[in-house]
Structure formats: structure tokens, C-alpha cells
Amino acid sequence: MELYDTVIIGGGPAGLSAGIYAARAQLKLVLLEKLAPGGQIAVTELVENYPGFPDGVMGAELASQMEAQARKFALPIESAEVRSVTVEGDIKIVKTDKAEYRARTLIVASGTNPRRLGIPGEMKYLGRGVSTCATCDAPLYRGRTVAVVGGGDSAIQEALFIAKFVDKCYVIHRRDELRAQKILQDRALAEPKIEFVWNSTVPRIVGDEGVTEVRVTNKLTGDESGLTVDGVFIFVGLLPNIDFLDGMIEADEKGFLLADQNMETNIPGIYAAGDVRSKILRQVATAVSDGATAAFDLEKHLD
């Protein structure tokens, strides 16, 4: 069986950047991606702060540019979902739904998935009124009323995007102030279509064929009430995609993978890059750096 210099798991900015660097360095490698390359940016409307694009760049466009750049350096990209990773001596074995790969090093750039609230109605109406992707679904709610749950950067960014389409957007947040960056807060507070519902949690989502109401509990009074809505967008954080690792790599208390400054994890030759890694800032700018650094550092294992 072929022995790869490296296998990259995940085709978002971190994986593609690792692929650009490793393919340009003429390593023998493959990138595995279960969906289309691009990761989270493929479903991001506008990336405003990746340096080099003064007017911002559409997320899907940036994803396709990065993919084109990787393919120009002849990066092989295979469509496959990783099921497990095991280690035999110095060799890493990656099993997907289709095949098995043996490699001397491994870059885990598998990204994150949206965290769920775990409340009644959430899964029942997912795709029928409940969404975790404004870019995908906001245009479906033109002229209607929706609720956003969350108060961080992505919640507020998405609420601002949703407000372009809907007539009214509630933002339900469990505290009395936002965690989002000030520039996003200011924009949201100035947007007349957005109405904040502070100090509140969501005990359940109610509907018939689709969503009709979101229930809201005021944390200060304990009172429960209902808001009539056509859709609910949930942005309450991210969970790292690490199931296939079965706990083999050291992680922080939220499950994000711990790595050193060169992106190497506790297992020699296994790297973590991008949003799946434990770090303070998850952005395209930090993802591409993680990927490039991992691809560069792993060469020490190949000598």
C-alpha cells in the first residue's frame, strides 16, 4: 500500500493552506474532504477582514480561489469522510468511508460544527424553520419574522445579514450584553429591524408543518412567553469535529485539539490546524497560518 508523506483531513482554509504549502514542497499527499472544499467560509457571505481584499471577498469566492491555488500546485483532493485514525509505530492510518490511507504525518483540519441547544423542536424543525446557516437560509425568509439565538460574533454577524431579508429579526440572548465585537454590536443596535430580547433562554420551538413560535424564558423573572416567528436561527457556538479521533489527541475542556506553536499535537507527526485547534481567534487569517506552519514543520518527520 502507498505510503503518503502526509494526509490532510479537511478542506477549509487551514487544510487548503496546508495543501498549498505541502504540494508546492512536492510532498506525496492527499487532502480528504467530506463535502466541497472551503469549509465554513463556503457558507459565509462576506469575509471582510482577511488581509489582501480591501472590499472584502465573498466566502464562496475565497474558498474557490484557495482550491484553485491548491490544484495549481497539483494537490489531490478526494471526496471522503474520515471514520477513524490509528497509529502503528510511526505510521498513521486513516480510514474513510471508501478507502484506507497510510501516511508518515497527518494534519487534522476538520473544523467545527454548530453547537445545538438540545431543546424540544430543534431537531424536529431543522431544515423546516430551524437553521444554523444564515447564508444558506436567510433569503427564504424575505419579508417575514425570525429569531436569532445567541450573542457572540457569529450570532450578531448573521443577524445583520438576516436583517437584509426579513421584516423583523429578534435576537434572543441569555445575558444583558453582547459578547460580539464592538463594531458588530454597534451595527446591530443601529439596525431597526433587529429587536433584542435580553436575559432570555429558549426552552422550546413550536410549530405545525413549520416553525410558528419560539418560546422564551426571562431569566430574571422566570416568566415564559412566546414570540410568533417563521424561523429560528441558532448560533450558540461551535463544536470541534473530532469524533473520528476517538480521544487519541489531547484537547482542551471544550474538545478543541491542543497543539504547540508549530501545530504539532501530543502525538508526534500529527498536527492540528484551523478551527479544530484550541486557540483564541478562529478566522481565515489564523487558519491559513496554522495550515502553512503544520505543512512546513512536518518535513522534519520525513528525513
Added chain:
Amino acid sequence: MELYDTVIIGGGPAGLSAGIYAARAQLKLVLLEKLAPGGQIAVTELVENYPGFPDGVMGAELASQMEAQARKFALPIESAEVRSVTVEGDIKIVKTDKAEYRARTLIVASGTNPRRLGIPGEMKYLGRGVSTCATCDAPLYRGRTVAVVGGGDSAIQEALFIAKFVDKCYVIHRRDELRAQKILQDRALAEPKIEFVWNSTVPRIVGDEGVTEVRVTNKLTGDESGLTVDGVFIFVGLLPNIDFLDGMIEADEKGFLLADQNMETNIPGIYAAGDVRSKILRQVATAVSDGATAAFDLEKHLD
């Protein structure tokens, strides 16, 4: 006197990225740059591996795009050379050739300068046959013969660029193999205008009005000989721009600043970002990440 949230020293990719993030977060800040913004990329011909540009991007163009993006978020950029940094309690005081700034945090993104060989003729002919910038000077040697001293990535990258103009380019390297990435090595070895001079050092550069000869010592035999050249390009490494810090920040054995994963140095509220930081990979991709991370992390000092 005004108290800034942060002062950014240096306008290369790390400083501009920090500026984009900090200005977008509506911090009170200023970026100080002694030359034009852009740093090393402003004198780099083509940046091939910054993710997002499938056909590569001219260094000067990328620099100007980053500057435009920073200015769009209203980043103030001042032309000034930093002379000293001191700390009074929680306040950082930055003195330039023109003014003094007081800030709650500081991002040092001052980059690097080319290392010198320290041989006779080097400084005498600097700008008259001796160069450390192929982008700047290679077109002046169209149809002539030059020597490159060095064997790392930048030496080989620059030699390949120089070969587009000159008739012949010697590459003088002290070892019998290159340290440069394999893709660059392969290209250089395949370039007929490039001739390698292995196991050799340069004891002095000889000339009259300009450079006429580079002296070469073979390390294996001890023999000294001369190569007739019209110019000498020196690429033997980088020195961090840290003089103005007067040793106040912990550094590695080469003088590059030590920082944690959030880019903070041993002095709380002082950050290091970009090429001046101790790290394994100095690239645009890693610089922008350093800058963004520093700008994000410093907000914890502002509460």
C-alpha cells in the same frame, strides 16, 4: 497626552493585519512605519503561496491592498521611526524621531533586515554593485554577470528572479547542498543561467567605481580564486529589528522575540507579530495570523 489603546510598530503584513483587526474593533490606535507600508513584501516580486490568489500576487500589489483595507477601517498610519520603548506601570511609551506616544498595549511588528557578511567591500559598494534586494536591483544587470551569496529559500528565490535579467548568475554557497525548499532547488538546478559554486565563502568584494570581482574561498581546499562579476547580491539571513527595544523583551539566541500562542511577550500588554517573532515559518500567511491574534488578544488588557 492622549492614551492609545494600542500602538503598532511596523507596517508590513503583520502590522497591517493587526491594524485591520484593531481598527475594525474601533480601538484608539496608530500604526508607525518608517518607510512605506508593506514591509518585506513591498520588495518581493511575486507572492505565490498566500492563500486566496491562485495565480500569485505581486508583492507590491498585495502590500497596497492590505494598506487600502486598513485605511478603509480608518487605521491611522504615521510615518515615523521608533527610537525607544519604555514601560511606566501599565503604560507603554513609544518615542519616535518626531513624537511620543502613550499606549495601554503595544504590538511590535518591526520585521527584519538583511544580515551582512561583514567583509571588505560589502559596505563600500552597497548600492554600487552590492545589493540585498533583487526586486529593486536585478533589472539593472540585464545581460551582465552577477553572483548571489547564500543557499536558503530567499537566496534561491532571488537567484531565479535575477536569472530572468542577467546572462549568468553564480550562486555561492558555503555547503554542498541547499537549504532551500525542494521546489526552489529543482527550479534553480534546471536554470541554465545559474551556476553553483559549492563549499565556498566570500572573503571580500573587489572593484573600482563599481564591483568588478568577487573573491571565493573553497572551504575544502582552502584555495582562493576570483569570479569576474558586475554585481553581488547577498542573501544570508535576516536580523530582527529590535534595537529600539534595548533588550527589554525576551528573545531567542538570534534575537527574535519570544511570544506565547496569543503573541504576548514576557511583558504584559506587549505583543510580537510577524517576522520579528521567534517562529519556524516567516511568511505572509503566518504574519497576518500573528497580527490578527495580537490585536484580538490585547482587548483583555483594555477592560
